[in-house]
Amino acid sequence: MADTSEVLGRIGMDSSGIAKVREPIFVSLSSFKKSKYLDIRKYYEKDGQWLPSQKGITLHGEQFAELLKILENNKEKIDRWLAS
Numbered sequence: 378m379a380d381t382s383e384v385l386g387r388i389g390m391d392s393s394g395i396a397k398v399r400e401p402i403f404v405s406l407s408s409f410k411k412s413k414y415l416d417i418r419k420y421y422e423k424d425g426q427w428l429p430s431q432k433g434i435t436l437h438g439e440q441f442a443e444l445l446k447i448l449e450n451n452k453e454k455i456d457r458w459l460a461s
Contacts, residue, residue, distance in 0.1 A: 382407040382416070396422065400430065407435070415441045 382405050387394075389401035400419040407414050418433025436444060448455070 380407070380409050400432070401427075402433075403427075403429070412437065 385404045385406060387401055387403050389398035390396050400421055403416075403418055403420050405416045405418070407416050415436045416429075416433065417436075419430045420427045421430050422428075
């Protein structure tokens with residue numbers, strides 16, 4: 378199986394692909410050596426091309442499930458914190 382990557386979404390970019398922030402975040406599904414991951418990473422532009430930075434996290438299935446549970450269990454607290 379070849380290593381693959383599929384971008385699910387971008388944060389900090391408009392619908393035409395123009396960055397609204399210096400380092401937009403790409404959320405991607407990826408595989409490497411038969412393992413599958415969720416990658417959340419800042420990107421930077423170089424020579425007209427978006428490239429991944431070292432700033433980000435790569436989660437395997439169990440880590441993603443744990444992160445999602447933490448976010449779901451604390452959604453109201455997170456919303457209040459960010460709104461204040």
